[in-house]
Amino acid sequence: MGGHAADTFHPLRIAVLTISDSRGLDEDTSGALLIERLEAAGHHLAQRRIVTDDLYQVRAEVAAWIADPAVDAVLVNGGTGLTGRDITPEALRPLFDREIPGFGERFRQRSFEEIGNATLQSRALAGLANATLVFAMPGSPGACRTAWDQVLADQLDARTGPCNFVALLPRMREA
Numbered sequence: 001m002g003g004h005a006a007d008t009f010h011p012l013r014i015a016v017l018t019i020s021d022s023r024g025l026d027e028d029t030s031g032a033l034l035i036e037r038l039e040a041a042g043h044h045l046a047q048r049r050i051v052t053d054d055l056y057q058v059r060a061e062v063a064a065w066i067a068d069p070a071v072d073a074v075l076v077n078g079g080t081g082l083t084g085r086d087i088t089p090e091a092l093r094p095l096f097d098r099e100i101p102g103f104g105e106r107f108r109q110r111s112f113e114e115i116g117n118a119t120l121q122s123r124a125l126a127g128l129a130n131a132t133l134v135f136a137m138p139g140s141p142g143a144c145r146t147a148w149d150q151v152l153a154d155q156l157d158a159r160t161g162p163c164n165f166v167a168l169l170p171r172m173r174e175a
Contacts, residue, residue, distance in 0.1 A: 004163060004167055005161030005167070006158040006167060008158065009042055009158060012156060013044050013071055013072045014043050014044070014045060014072065015048070015073070015074045016038075016047075016048045016049075016077075017031075017049050017051065017058070017061055017062065017065075017074060017075070018076075018077050018078055018139065019076065019079035019139065020053070024050065025048075029141050030077045030078070030139050030140065031048060031050065033148075034075050034077065034144050037149070038075070038156075041153060041156070046070060046071045047071070049061055053085040054087070055090055056091075058079065058087065058091035059091040059095065062092060063095055066095060066129040066130040066134065071132055072133065072169060073135070075135050076134065076136040077136075077137050077143075078138070079091075079136075080122055080125070080136055080138050080139075081122070081123065082123070088123075088136050089123045092129075093125075093127070095129045095134070097130065098127060098128045099125065099126070099127045100125075100126040101125075103126035103135055103151065104124045107122065107124040107146065107151055108124065110146050111143065111146055114142065115142075124138060124143075131169065131172035133165055133169075
């Protein structure tokens with residue numbers, strides 16, 4: 001279950017997608033936070049985009065990234081709530097070859113410590129699509145901070161034991 005820890009860090013190429021009808025790059029504090037965190041950890045920003053809460057725009061952007069061998073992982077923020085405009089899970093699920101239910105479970109567990117039962121309204125999720133890791137989290141800076149600092153940072157670090165996602169990447173294309 002999971003790959004074993006390595007002795008050295010292996011940087012990933014990570015794309016960041018913000019889902020918003022109201023934010024541009026200058027106002028995208030959540031996307032900026034994720035980029036700051038991933039670069040501080042030693043990873044590389046592959047690409048960054050902002051798209052509106054449109055199921056097909058979200059799906060098209062993520063589909064392009066999972067088809068690109070220069071992208072190892074995708075971080076999506078926004079659109080995971082319960083309103084009519086929150087379509088991120090519906091946009092992403094058809095792309096997944098496999099879901100990673102532990103991400104959403106762990107995110108909600110860690111969020112509960114910060115926001116209590118309001119975490120029930122989060123539909124954070126993750127999956128594997130064409131050997132690319134895709135993680136979707138709420139769009140608030142606090143939620144992005146929790147997702148990165150308390151869930152993703154160590155699982156995207158090859159040195160984390162007993163297992164991590166990075167060690168699995170070479171094996172994700174196995175038949």
